[in-house]
Amino acid sequence: MSPKPMTRPGGRSARVQEAVHAAVRELVGEVGRDAVTVPMVAARAGVTPSTIYRRWGDLQELLSDVAVERLRPETDPADLGSLRADLDAWAEQFLDEMASPSGRAYIRDALLGDPDGSNAGRCSAYAAEQIDAVLNRAAGRGEPVPDTERVIDRVVAPIMYRILFRPGGQGADYARELVANALHRP
Template sequence: MQASVHAAVRELTSEVGRDALTVPMIASRAGVTPSTVYRRWGDLQELLSDVAVERLRPETAPGDHGALPLDLMAWAEQFLDEMSSPAGRAYVRDALLGDPDGGNAGQCSAYAAEQIDAILTRATGRGEEAPDVETVMDHVVAPLMYRILFRPDGLDAAYARRLVTALLGARGR
């Protein structure tokens, strides 16, 4: 049922736009009753939040570019590109709006942490010195997300690269 409801949300969003969505419309498309949707998700915003979290899940492992700085820079650039796109920003807003207890935000954070952990584990396996996951979250992901949400002007791949360079450069001191 969850898959069919999620598919209905994605299809209808493409067809009529997010602002036109209603629970009865989604339920009809998914082949369930509106009461089923309300029982499972509570309201439309919680459903949109659930769909957003699923859409924010990375589909592939981070690329291996042969060295930690290259891997982290490539990942940060891709993260920025995906999250700062109109669709990415809408998914982030939906994930946070329908999530009063913070569980969806925590899940989105866990997705990023898992990707970073894979990069750091690979670097350590190559014999490179690597920071811990939380340090990368604090010095790369957090500033990127802040800028995406609150100060998007002038946000570009060079900014993401500067964050990684500053993080890794500070470790060498």
């Protein structure tokens, strides 16, 4: 399992994580991702390098942890009044964010420093939570809804596959086609 932050807010562990993540983000912006080193991050965050090695293993695992945090959605999916409109809007925004240069870099970093797959699992869980929110709201309106795993297979998977393996000019039309397929039975 990847090192997991203790989640007690305000505790020392949470403060260390926050300082180290902030240091990584600043340094990547200042010197570029490939020039960042663990001693530089430690100095900027005011911790010892061994604190970082103990908690994150190595630089690649730290970058993976930071990338997953950057991929965490910041807002709930918009409520546009219908399942189709909500899913269209969510899929378009997801495609936009993931296919952007920074999105691609975060996805790549998240996978690279993730020997056991737990960070990749966190990325997927974020998408599943957002889809759950859209589907629960639709069910509350009385709309028939597909299950979350189907939306993952039919909307999230093709978007992520194309970003990683088969980049092309996927845009909003593509996202809406995927949603149409997810809402179509079987």
